Amino acid sequence: MIQDYALFAVKSFKARKLRTFLTMLGIFVGIAAVVSLVSLGQGLENAITEQFESLGTNKLMITAKGGFYGMGSSASLDKDDLKLIQNARGIRNAGGFVSKVGSVELGNERKYTWLSGMPQDESKKVISDISSFKVESGRDLKNSDKFKAVIGSYLAKGEVFDKKVRIGDKIVIEGRKFEVIGILAPIGNPQDDSQIIIPLDTAVELFGGEETYAAIMADVIDGQNPSAVAESLTRTLRRHRGLKEGEEDFSIQTFEEMLESFSSILLIVQGVLIGIAAISLVVGGIGIMNTMYTSVFQRTNEIGIMKAIGARNSDILKIFLIESGFLGIVGGAVGILIGFTIGKTIEFSAAQAGLEIFKASFPWYLIVGSLLFSFVVGCAAGGFPAIQASRLKPVDALRYE
Amino acid sequence: MIFDYFSLAFKSLTGRSVRTWLTMIGIFIGITAVVSLISLGSGLQDSINAEFESMGKNRIMITPGGGQFGPQGGEMSIGKMTEQDLNVVRKTKGVDVATGYISKSSKVKFKDELKFLDVWGFATDSESTEVVDRSGFLELEKGRQLKQGDRFKAIVGDSIAYDSFDKELRIGDTIDVEGQGFKIIGIQKPSTMTDSSIRIPLEVAREIYDSPEEISGIFVLTSEGEEPAMVADRLKRGLRRFRNLDEGEEDFSVSTAEQTIAQLNTILSLVTIFLSGIAAISLVVGGIGIMNTMYTTVLERTREIGIMKAIGATNRNILFLFLIESGILGLAGGIVGIMLGFGISKIGEFIAIQMGAAFFRSSFSVFLIVGSLVFSFVIGMVSGALPARQAALLQPVEAFRGK
Numbered sequence: 001m002i003q004d005y006a007l008f009a010v011k012s013f014k015a016r017k018l019r020t021f022l023t024m025l026g027i028f029v030g031i032a033a034v035v036s037l038v039s040l041g042q043g044l045e046n047a048i049t050e051q052f053e054s055l056g057t058n059k060l061m062i063t064a065k066g067g068f069y070g071m072g073s074s075a076s077l078d079k080d081d082l083k084l085i086q087n088a089r090g091i092r093n094a095g096g097f098v099s100k101v102g103s104v105e106l107g108n109e110r111k112y113t114w115l116s117g118m119p120q121d122e123s124k125k126v127i128s129d130i131s132s133f134k135v136e137s138g139r140d141l142k143n144s145d146k147f148k149a150v151i152g153s154y155l156a157k158g159e160v161f162d163k164k165v166r167i168g169d170k171i172v173i174e175g176r177k178f179e180v181i182g183i184l185a186p187i188g189n190p191q192d193d194s195q196i197i198i199p200l201d202t203a204v205e206l207f208g209g210e211e212t213y214a215a216i217m218a219d220v221i222d223g224q225n226p227s228a229v230a231e232s233l234t235r236t237l238r239r240h241r242g243l244k245e246g247e248e249d250f251s252i253q254t255f256e257e258m259l260e261s262f263s264s265i266l267l268i269v270q271g272v273l274i275g276i277a278a279i280s281l282v283v284g285g286i287g288i289m290n291t292m293y294t295s296v297f298q299r300t301n302e303i304g305i306m307k308a309i310g311a312r313n314s315d316i317l318k319i320f321l322i323e324s325g326f327l328g329i330v331g332g333a334v335g336i337l338i339g340f341t342i343g344k345t346i347e348f349s350a351a352q353a354g355l356e357i358f359k360a361s362f363p364w365y366l367i368v369g370s371l372l373f374s375f376v377v378g379c380a381a382g383g384f385p386a387i388q389a390s391r392l393k394p395v396d397a398l399r400y401e
Numbered sequence: 402m403i404f405d406y407f408s409l410a411f412k413s414l415t416g417r418s419v420r421t422w423l424t425m426i427g428i429f430i431g432i433t434a435v436v437s438l439i440s441l442g443s444g445l446q447d448s449i450n451a452e453f454e455s456m457g458k459n460r461i462m463i464t465p466g467g468g469q470f471g472p473q474g475g476e477m478s479i480g481k482m483t484e485q486d487l488n489v490v491r492k493t494k495g496v497d498v499a500t501g502y503i504s505k506s507s508k509v510k511f512k513d514e515l516k517f518l519d520v521w522g523f524a525t526d527s528e529s530t531e532v533v534d535r536s537g538f539l540e541l542e543k544g545r546q547l548k549q550g551d552r553f554k555a556i557v558g559d560s561i562a563y564d565s566f567d568k569e570l571r572i573g574d575t576i577d578v579e580g581q582g583f584k585i586i587g588i589q590k591p592s593t594m595t596d597s598s599i600r601i602p603l604e605v606a607r608e609i610y611d612s613p614e615e616i617s618g619i620f621v622l623t624s625e626g627e628e629p630a631m632v633a634d635r636l637k638r639g640l641r642r643f644r645n646l647d648e649g650e651e652d653f654s655v656s657t658a659e660q661t662i663a664q665l666n667t668i669l670s671l672v673t674i675f676l677s678g679i680a681a682i683s684l685v686v687g688g689i690g691i692m693n694t695m696y697t698t699v700l701e702r703t704r705e706i707g708i709m710k711a712i713g714a715t716n717r718n719i720l721f722l723f724l725i726e727s728g729i730l731g732l733a734g735g736i737v738g739i740m741l742g743f744g745i746s747k748i749g750e751f752i753a754i755q756m757g758a759a760f761f762r763s764s765f766s767v768f769l770i771v772g773s774l775v776f777s778f779v780i781g782m783v784s785g786a787l788p789a790r791q792a793a794l795l796q797p798v799e800a801f802r803g804k
Contacts, residue, residue: 022693026686033682066506066517073517074507074579074610101466102479103652110650112466112478174479207479247515249508276676279434280683283427287690290423294697 009323012295023291024331027374030281031335035370036342036360037277041270043347043361045263051357052259058220059129059255060091060230062237065248075249076212081237085218086123088236090229092221095123096213098203104196105172106161113160114195115173117203120145126217133197138167138182145199149173150182154194173198174206188357226254281373284331285381292324292385303389304397313390320386321379328378332371339370410726413698424694425734428777431684432738435677436773437745442673444750444763446666452592452760453662456537459497460658461621461633463490463640480652483614489643490619491528495632497624500529501616503606509599510577511566518561519598520578522606525549529603532620538595544572544587551602555583560596562588579609591759629657687734688784695727695788706792707800716793723789724782731781735774742773 013020062085066073077096085094098117103110118127120143133150141150151165158164165171169180178198187193204211218233220226230252238248296303303316343360350358414421463486466478487501500523507520523529525547533539533546539556547554555576562570575582576599583601607613623632633655640653699706706719746763753761 018696019693022689022696026689026693029682029686029689033679037679066508072504072506074505074520075517100479103650110647112652115479247508247510249517273676273679276434276438276679277682279430279680280686283430283683283686283690286423286427286430287686287693290420290427290690290694293419293423 005318005322006326008319009326012299012323013326016295019291019294020327023287023327024334026284026287027281027328027331027377028335028338030277030284031332031370031374032338032342033277033280034274035336035339035366036346037270037273038366039339039343039360039362040346041266041273042363042366043343043359045266046361047357047359048262048266049259052255057255058222058224058226059126060218060220060226060233060252061255061258062216062218062233062250062252063214065251073249077216077250078213079211081240081250082213082216084236084240085216085233088229088233090221090224090232092219093123093126094216094218095119095126096200096211096216097127098200098207098212099214100207102174102206104160106163106165106169109161109163111160113155114191115203115206116195116197117200117207118197119200126219129219133187134185135182136185138180140182141197141199145181146202147176147178148181148199149178150184150197151180152184152193152195153186154190155196156183160194171196176206186356188355190354193354226256230254281377285328285377288324288327288378288381289385291327292320292382293388295323296320296385296389299389300392300397300400303392304394304400307392307394307397316392317386317390320389321382324382324386325375325379328381329371329375331378332374335374336367336370406721406725407729409722410729413702413726414729420694420697421730424690424730425737427687427690428684428731428734428780429738429741431681431687432735432773432777433741433745434680434683436739436742436769437749438677438680439673439769440742440746440763440765441749442669442676443766443769444746445761446669446673447764448760448762449665449669450662453658456658458658459623459625459627459629460536461623461629461636461655462661463619463621463636463653463655464617465653478652481615482619482653483616486640486643486653487616487619489639490621490636493632493636493639495623495627495635497622498528498531498535499619499621500524500532501603501619503603503610503612503615504598504617505606505610507579507609511570511574512568514566516565518565520606521598521600522603522610523547523600524603525551532622535622536620538592539600540590540592541587542590544585546587547600547602551586552605553581553583554586554602556587556589556600557585558589558596558598559591561599565597581605581609629659633657684780688731688780691727691730691781691784692788694730695723695785696791698726699723699788699792702792703795703800706795707797710795710797710800719795720789720793723792724785727785727789728778728782731784732774732778734781735777738777739770739773 062077062081064073064075064077066075082094082096085091097119100115101112102115104113104115105111118124118141120141135150136153138150141148149171151171154160155165165180167180167183171178171180173196184193184197198206220229234248234252237250237252238245241249243249306316340362343362347358347360463482465480465482482501484501487499490496490499502524503522505520506517509516509518509520523533526549530546530548539546541556542559544556547556555578557570557576570576570585570588572585572588574585576585577583578599578601583599589595621632621636623629637651637655640655641648641651644652646652709719743765746765750761750763
């Protein structure tokens with residue numbers, strides 16, 4: 001029975017190829033826009049989530065309050081705070097690092113890039129876990145190193161200086177000579193990939209002598225709840241710094257919280273974009289409605305004959321609903337294909353631009369959802385015309401010219 | 402003649418009112434979206450430009466950091482600026498007055514409420530107060546400016562005074578900055594750049610932050626008749642020589658007011674274009690709808706076309722007839738769309754003002770309105786072109802024979 005309806009719809013499309021095609025064109029432009037935007041937004045969110053999760057969710061980040069993540073704030077975190085955090089309840093280990101933009105010279109060329117001072121004692125692992133640094137060639141820094149540096153992959157590829165920086169090369173950082181001993185594996189974004197890592201003590205000296213950390217990272221003991229540990233740590237630090245509740249000049253964030261704040265911003269941006277793109281779907285739906293009205297007009301005689309030989313109102317209704325739903329779903333299917341292509345093209349250009357961590361994402365619910373949605377748009381748009389068709393009186397319909 | 406085309410098209414459209422309506426709805430949804438987005442976007446741009454314009458174009462900002470790292474560049478950079486850089490700046494030709502400031506995000510307390518706010522230390526010597534007076538964005542709503550000899554006095558920005566704390570700040574109130582009480586002596590006029598900052602005397606700030614030499618930035622007003630861009634170049638050269646750097650290796654950045662406005666405008670335009678572009682997809686879909694309707698119309702009126710041709714209508718006549726019909730479809734959709742778009746962006750403006758952006762006005766230039774009308778007419782014509790051609794090329798005999 002349902003087969004008959006479908007067959008009927010297909011026949012009717014064949015008779016009016018051009019109109020069918022144009023109507024579907026409207027739907028697939030809309031679906032393509034929505035699908036590609038969702039896949040890109042979803043991909044971006046995945047990339048961020050993945051980065052966070054690879055670090056493990058049992059991490060805390062402690063920064064000074066105010067400024068931009070503590071940068072430019074009058075408050076600061078120093079060695080005392082770090083020691084306190086290392087010995088706090090629920091914390092396995094903690095480490096602080098410093099990070100600033102400074103001058104780097106190779107030969108006669110001078111550039112400005114990020115310099116990170118990383119601890120080389122037992123707290124090193126906490127930081128290197130979080131920063132996902134892997135030394136690809138050469139060796140990593142060790143405790144006894146002073147004027148040695150590990151460089152990001154962009155420096156080694158020759159994208160920062162005209163010349164490629166090699167292991168064993170001498171570079172001048174803020175006026176001091178350093179030997180390059182290792183090269184990091186690509187991290188996936190230009191800023192991280194053009195940084196230089198030096199030992200913490202050396203960095204502190206270069207940056208002006210004061211050991212105040214850009215951030216302190218802490219590992220929570222397995223099995224402990226990170227937010228509970230964060231809370232007790234807040235109390236401890238508050239007492240240490242002699243502050244009242246609500247007057248903290250530092251902030252402790254669990255990775256989950258950071259992830260949530262990122263995701264919610266992304267969600268809003270995505271919502272606005274998809275909302276605007278979805279306008280075109282509404283317009284496409286109106287196109288279907290228009291086509292269906294025309295179709296009902298042109299087939300008034302046919303409807304009359306069907307009714308005369310015993311078709312019920314519900315049969316006619318189904319014929320037209322399936323026809324319009326079909327228009328929607330086929331438009332949707334082609335739209336998904338086009339959207340997929342657009343998403344992949346953008347992924348490719350992002351990778352070319354150095355953002356290799358970005359992958360367009362096409363979860364099954366996006367595909368099934370879009371198909372379902374396009375079918376519903378088709379049916380809804382065909383609703384009025386179909387009802388009109390089903391209520392035609394056989395006599396009037398047959399008489400209609 | 403042209404009038405005949407229009408009246409014929411009009412008759413044909415009103416003859417099939419459901420289809421005409423649905424086709425137009427397709428267009429006006431699209432036009433509404435595009436018009437309201439553009440008017441909001443360009444309104445934002447105009448409002449910001451107007452504010453910058455009122456301050457004059459003779460301002461130059463100098464900050465440490467290579468500039469490529471954004472507004473926080475100064476804080477992230479190892480390279481700092483000091484009073485000595487300020488001396489170099491003051492001696493540069495074309496610089497009328499200049500002053501250095503330090504800025505820190507600091508603990509500020511008022512009636513047991515603690516916030517982290519931007520605190521700026523501004524010098525109070527005569528040259529610096531002249532910069533403040535003439536800057537255009539540090540004007541006061543009430544009270545007085547800082548003057549030589551002031552110590553624990555503060556000027557607060559508009560949003561600090563009225564929004565930051567549960568209780569509004571008044572002149573004479575005492576706020577606590579980094580554990581030190583400051584008496585409020587002035588409240589600034591609203592200004593997007595400095596609404597959320599607190600100004601205190603530089604010497605006091607140096608004591609509080611234990612920062613005897615460093616400055617976070619230098620603020621310059623150029624002399625009358627000097628081209629700010631030229632002065633900026635001279636400043637760059639001078640500072641480069643003083644700091645012993647080669648060209649292209651600056652660890653500081655010099656930006657004129659014009660550059661700042663230009664950058665802001667570029668970003669805003671890009672966002673507006675991007676959003677309108679996505680919205681314009683719906684216009685394409687609407688155009689496809691027109692094309693579809695016109696094809697159907699041509700099919701239904703084959704016989705009519707045959708008659709017209711038989712009594713002497715040329716191909717061109719038929720072509721124009723259908724082109725104008727589809728153009729009217731687009732145009733009518735456009736008119737309704739512009740009205741709806743106007744309504745939506747006025748609502749957007751109202752919401753923005755409620756949310757505190759008092760300076761915001763949506764903008765409806767003649768250009769936007771005429772442009773959208775022409776655009777919607779053109780979309781209609783372009784979409785109708787193929788169907789109209791098909792109609793025009795019909796052979797009269799064929800036209801009669803076809804049902």
